[in-house]
Amino acid sequence: MDALDEFKLASGLTPSLPKSTAYFCNVLNHVKIAILQVLPFEEGSLSVKYLGVPLVTTRLIYRDCKELVERLSNRIKDWRNKSLLFAGWLQLIQSVLSSMHIYWASVFILPTRIVHDLEQLMRGFL
Template sequence: MVFIKKALDRFVEVSGLVPSSDKSQVFYGNVTLPDRRRFSELLRMEEGELPVRYLGVPLVSTKRGQKDCQALIEVILRRVKAWASNYLSFSGQLQLILSTLFSIQVFWCKTFILPVSVVKNCESILRSFLWFGVRDAKTAGKVAWEKVCHLKKEGGLGIKTMWTWNKATILQLGWEIVTEKESMWVRWCNMVLLKNRSFWVVKITDPSSWC
């Protein structure tokens, strides 16, 4: 651990960049509790818990399940719970869904394919909030959710379905790979996942995190 600390100090000297201790964590394997505490004090970093998260999204090597996406559901629930006591109008609730609640899941949708159960759970919360101003209404909405999610010119409210948005954003990632967009992520996918094979013929090995 002393060598790691020296390497970090050397990095600061050479690059002029200073790692943020408040935003950094250290992870241990088969290390006793006293040693973990001592090492954390040496590095001035808190001990982290797996899975590692980036912008709230868990970084795991396997296909994500509902448990991995619980954080997304909880964030949406907290927002709805905070707003539920404000007695908002229908148009106010709709605007919050369009501007805030939908934006919460955008990064998740752009990262991996969401489990169907998670999509249904999230949209159930949005539906209850839209029609009743609460997070878990026991009765059905006045209009089917599928119709609500149509474009305004088609008689809907312009809400995008999570499943459609998720598929569209993942297809965009596939397009970047096929067109060999100049990015480190595309190069990594070609070298590590596709191994320079065609995107269209590579065999998917379930439960890979990227499929």
């Protein structure tokens, strides 16, 4: 609690304690219980999303990134009926679809299969 109070003083931000969750990795059970008795948090478990990307403790696998492929595919389906010139399609790919891919790639090293699937979707759309 002292660390949270120090964070509050240093940053001017106040954490929302009722909305907060504690996640543990490689912590002994008695230490975990002691921490949960001091902090008013519930214990959470992975898999959880933060800013739209899954938080995982290991390397990303295809199943973890399947949502990105589906979101990109759904976005393309929504745009299929738009009547744009080639330059318009290219601009949509560069500004929207590529940015979704780049955002995930800035957080994780994406599996090669996912990158291939994303590029295939974008090529097919163009």
